[in-house]
Amino acid sequence: MNSRPSLIWRAASAFAVVTAAVLTIVGVFLYRSLESELAYRDDLALMGRLEQVRALLQDSDDLVALQQRPRLYQNMLGNQDSLLLVGRGSAADIIAINPHDDRVPVLAAVPAGQVPTRAQVVLWQAADATPVLLLAGEARGRGGEALQVTVGKRLGERAAMLASYRMRIYMAVVGGALSALLLGLLLLRKALKPLRQIATSVSGISPGTLDYRLALDNVPRELSEPVQALNAMLERLDGSFARLSQFSADLAHEMRTPLHTLLSSNGQALSQARSVAEYQEVLASNVEEFERLNRMVANLLFLARADHGDCPLALQPIDLPTLGEELCEYFEALAQDRGLELHNGLQGTLVADCVLLQRAIANLLANAVKHAAPDTRVELSNAVIQGATVISVKNLGAVLPPQHLARVFERFYRADETRTDPGNSGGLGLAIVKSIMDLHGGRAQVSSEAGATVFSLRFDPAVQAVTR
Amino acid sequence: MRVLLVEDEPKTSRFLCRGLTESGFVVDAALDGVDGRHCIEQEHYDLIILDVMLPGMDGWQLLKLIRQRGDTPVLFLTARDSVEDRVRGLEQGADDYLVKPFAFIELLARVRTLLRRGPPRELDHYQVADLELDVMRRRVSRAGQRVLLTNKEFALLHLLVSRRGEVLSRTLIASHVWNFNFDSDTNMVDVAVRRLRAKLDDPYSPKLIHTVRGVGYQLEAGDE
Numbered sequence: 001m002n003s004r005p006s007l008i009w010r011a012a013s014a015f016a017v018v019t020a021a022v023l024t025i026v027g028v029f030l031y032r033s034l035e036s037e038l039a040y041r042d043d044l045a046l047m048g049r050l051e052q053v054r055a056l057l058q059d060s061d062d063l064v065a066l067q068q069r070p071r072l073y074q075n076m077l078g079n080q081d082s083l084l085l086v087g088r089g090s091a092a093d094i095i096a097i098n099p100h101d102d103r104v105p106v107l108a109a110v111p112a113g114q115v116p117t118r119a120q121v122v123l124w125q126a127a128d129a130t131p132v133l134l135l136a137g138e139a140r141g142r143g144g145e146a147l148q149v150t151v152g153k154r155l156g157e158r159a160a161m162l163a164s165y166r167m168r169i170y171m172a173v174v175g176g177a178l179s180a181l182l183l184g185l186l187l188l189r190k191a192l193k194p195l196r197q198i199a200t201s202v203s204g205i206s207p208g209t210l211d212y213r214l215a216l217d218n219v220p221r222e223l224s225e226p227v228q229a230l231n232a233m234l235e236r237l238d239g240s241f242a243r244l245s246q247f248s249a250d251l252a253h254e255m256r257t258p259l260h261t262l263l264s265s266n267g268q269a270l271s272q273a274r275s276v277a278e279y280q281e282v283l284a285s286n287v288e289e290f291e292r293l294n295r296m297v298a299n300l301l302f303l304a305r306a307d308h309g310d311c312p313l314a315l316q317p318i319d320l321p322t323l324g325e326e327l328c329e330y331f332e333a334l335a336q337d338r339g340l341e342l343h344n345g346l347q348g349t350l351v352a353d354c355v356l357l358q359r360a361i362a363n364l365l366a367n368a369v370k371h372a373a374p375d376t377r378v379e380l381s382n383a384v385i386q387g388a389t390v391i392s393v394k395n396l397g398a399v400l401p402p403q404h405l406a407r408v409f410e411r412f413y414r415a416d417e418t419r420t421d422p423g424n425s426g427g428l429g430l431a432i433v434k435s436i437m438d439l440h441g442g443r444a445q446v447s448s449e450a451g452a453t454v455f456s457l458r459f460d461p462a463v464q465a466v467t468r
Numbered sequence: 469m470r471v472l473l474v475e476d477e478p479k480t481s482r483f484l485c486r487g488l489t490e491s492g493f494v495v496d497a498a499l500d501g502v503d504g505r506h507c508i509e510q511e512h513y514d515l516i517i518l519d520v521m522l523p524g525m526d527g528w529q530l531l532k533l534i535r536q537r538g539d540t541p542v543l544f545l546t547a548r549d550s551v552e553d554r555v556r557g558l559e560q561g562a563d564d565y566l567v568k569p570f571a572f573i574e575l576l577a578r579v580r581t582l583l584r585r586g587p588p589r590e591l592d593h594y595q596v597a598d599l600e601l602d603v604m605r606r607r608v609s610r611a612g613q614r615v616l617l618t619n620k621e622f623a624l625l626h627l628l629v630s631r632r633g634e635v636l637s638r639t640l641i642a643s644h645v646w647n648f649n650f651d652s653d654t655n656m657v658d659v660a661v662r663r664l665r666a667k668l669d670d671p672y673s674p675k676l677i678h679t680v681r682g683v684g685y686q687l688e689a690g691d692e
Contacts (some may be wrong), residue, residue, distance in 0.1 A: 287571075287682030294569055312551065329620050330646040333659040359650050468573070 008192065012184030018182035020173050027169035035163060038158055040118075046135045047116045049151045053084065054112075054139040057147055063094055083132070083152030094147070102126045110137035110146055131155040182421070194220055198227060210238040237389075244442065245408070249280050250412035250427075254296060258289040299428040303411065306435040313353040313439060320346035320391075324380050331365050339374045345381035348460060350389050352440055360444075361391065362438040363429040364455045368395035371453065387461040388442075399447040408446055409434040411453060469583060469627050470494045473547070474504035474514045474530060476522050483490050484517070488579070501525025508534055515583055517575075518544045518562075520553065528560060533639070535561040541582040543575075573635050594629045597689040599668070599676055601629050610672050620645060621664050628677065628687035637684040661685055 033287040060066040080099045085092035098104075105124065110116045114137075122134045141147055198214060205212050213231050216224055271280040280357040305311045324346035335342050342365075350357070362382070368378045372395035398410065407413045412427040430444075433455075437444040442459045471493045475481040481497050487526075488495045496511065498504040501524035508516070508530065516534060520527035527544060534540055544557045547568045557565050564578050594601040599613045606622055608615045617625065623645045628636065638657040642648040661677065669675045678686045 050675055284681030284683075290569075291571075291682075310551075314682060328641075330648060332618075333622070333663050335654055336663075337659060355649055358648070362648070 002117075008185060008188040012181050013186055015178040015184035016181035020177035023169075023173040023176045027173060031162070031166060031169060037233060038162070042153060042155070042158065043118045043121045046121055046151055046153055047118070048135055050110070050116055050135050050137045050149060053086065053149050053151065054137065057086065057139045057141055057149070059142070061142060063141060063145075067094060075450060081152070081154040083134075083150070085148075087145070087237065089148065089150055094151070100126065100128070100130075102132060102152075104134065104150055104152065105136060107136035107150065110135070112138040112146075126154070129217050131159065146198055148447055194218070194223055198223070198230075201313070203232065205234070207241060210234060210241055244361075245409055251342075254412060254427075254464070258293050262289050296428065299432060300309055303428070303431060303435050306439055311439055311440075313356070315351050315353055317349045317351050318354050318357060319349055320382060323354075325357065327356040327361055327365055328380065329368055330362065335369050335378065338369065338372070340369060340372050341377045342369075342380045343377055343381075345379060346387075346391070347382060347432075350382075350391075352459065353436075356436045356439065360433045360457060361393065363433050364393040364457075367429060367455070368393050368453070371395060371397050373397035385458075389459045389461075390456050391459075392456040394452055394454045399451060400446070400453060405446055405448060411442055469514045470496070470512070471502070471579070472498065472507050472511070472516045474494050474498045474501070474517065474527070475519045475624075476483055476500055477519075478656055483572070484575070487576070491551065491576055493507065493579075501530060504530050508537065515541045515579060516544055517543060517579070520546045520548075520557070527675055528556070531557070531560050531562060543578055543582060545570075562664060571683065573637050575637070577634070577637070577640055578633065591630070594631060594632075596632060596676060597674060598672070599629075601625065608668070609639075615667055617667065619662070620660065621662065623666070624660055624664055625668070625687075632687050635680045635684050635686045641685065657685075 056066070057063075065313050080213055083099075083102065083104070084095055084097040085104065087093045092098075107122060108120075110120055116137060120135060123130065124132050124134050126132045132152050132154050134150060136148065136150045139147045139149045140291040198219070201212075210233075213234060216225050216231075218229060265282055265285060269279065269432055321344065324344035328342040328344045331342055365378070365380065372378050376396040380392075381394070382389060382391045384390070409430050411431040413431075414427045434444045437457055440459060442457060445456045445458060447454050447456075469492070471488055473481060473484055473488070473495055475484065475497070476499055478499065481499060485497050486497045496507055496513075499505050501522040503524075504522070505525060507513075518527045518530055518534075522530070530545070534542055541563045542561070544556070544562045544565045545568060546553050546565060550675075553571060554565055563582055566575060566578060590603075592603050594603070600607075600609045602608075602625065608617055608625065610621065624641065627641065628645050641657050641661075661679075664689075665677050669677055674689065676687050676689060678688060680686055
């Protein structure tokens, strides 16, 4: 076993401790009951014996005869634990059954004719440290002669019996605890078997088998929650992994197009001698392709950095009407070419990173100007909805089908698969918008219905307050 | 003007040297940090272009050495576009930076700005061939005829005229005219230049605004 705590060992030890504690409490209770029961019986027996001897003395015709007929009290003879002393005074001159020759002390005698009580039984320590129960009483002989009787019982046997009983209780406690430990270990190992099975299943999952899900039917109730969590994690991993693979494939594809153009145009140019003008043409075309690649790499770097949160925000209050004016002026020429009217309806201020906000809105405007139907109006506006500032860019024109709506913010995603646009960096514009909103703790949304497409940037007030 | 270029990548070094020489600079090229230190200690330069990642002795150490010796303008080049790198360079006394990859005219524009020392000459009135531009009254005329321009068209023309003869990249134009400091996917600058031309150049001769393909735009009265 290594140094890390084992769940099985910990639980089994706890079982053992609890078992030991319960057995100890029960054992102590039983021991005390037995002890007091035995004491009660011994006391009663001693009191009965005193009465018996008193009656015997009363009924005996002659004390001498009594001395010579030990049968009457023979049950006490040969019994090493019993003690019987009968005498006329304090000396036991009539009967002395004292197997251990104990020097019995002088006791307060129960007066003749009075029934002894338990309180009058005395516990005395003999010379050999054995506890002895003693009871003394006055008695009358047949002739009314005053006699003194002392009955006693050595408790050695009782002490030994109690000691062995104690020992058995100790053994029961230790044995019970040990068996609880062993049984606990066995049972817990068995109970945790599903956990090991889950571990085995999970360890078999590789990037190629991310679609595997753990079966829930045979899993104990307590484990169904973690198993569901694991399945949900696999679901997310599977999704991310698929997106990552798709992203790599898209990236390779996007890079391949300009590379192909470069390779073929350069190869073709070098195949024979050409005029300076022709070489210049090739070089200029190369520069355009390189710029396209460069822009793509810069955009990807921006996205990667935003993903890692390595993109500090320079938050400041931004005057939205001014920003909108600048943006509209920038797109004005392009919009006029397409017969579009740009309307700046931005109002108020917003705390955000100025360059990033400008970039996000610029990407949305570029998108809107590109897709708006000719001779329509592109509107830039903002509103406060549930305390959140929402900036919207609206254009009229063909609506985006629902299956595209959910994916327009994905990297390299294009609603129109066949479109090849030389000025385009390759489907990253809206992904950058989403990243910028993520950085601001906001959300980028899109809706497209009834001939109008609206992209909106939602800046939540709570986040605003935190970042402020 | 004498320029020191410390750059370890031979191809980059070669084309930068050629480009700068063609633009009228006297260029010394050092291919590693130790070489660079030797040049810095032996010669006097008007400007030093420094790659940060260098074998032998890195750009930061050279920058420290340069600052100990005087205030020669330093432009540093970095391949890692991380904020820390840029901040570090500017904090240690560099005057400007460029992130690789960059277009040569970007470098040229930065170099010229650094060497200009002080703000560029702001004139109230420009004349190029038969084009006249009055900055104060925001009036433009060509061949004696008034040409009406929008605000941004005027700003664009003003930029081209004030940097007459220089080839200006689209990025620089977007940054100066529209305050756009990121590479946009849209060809806005081209559209704006085309509209400016339609008003200013198309009806007249000679043509003043020239497209330098793959590089940018230039305003020049010379022959086409």
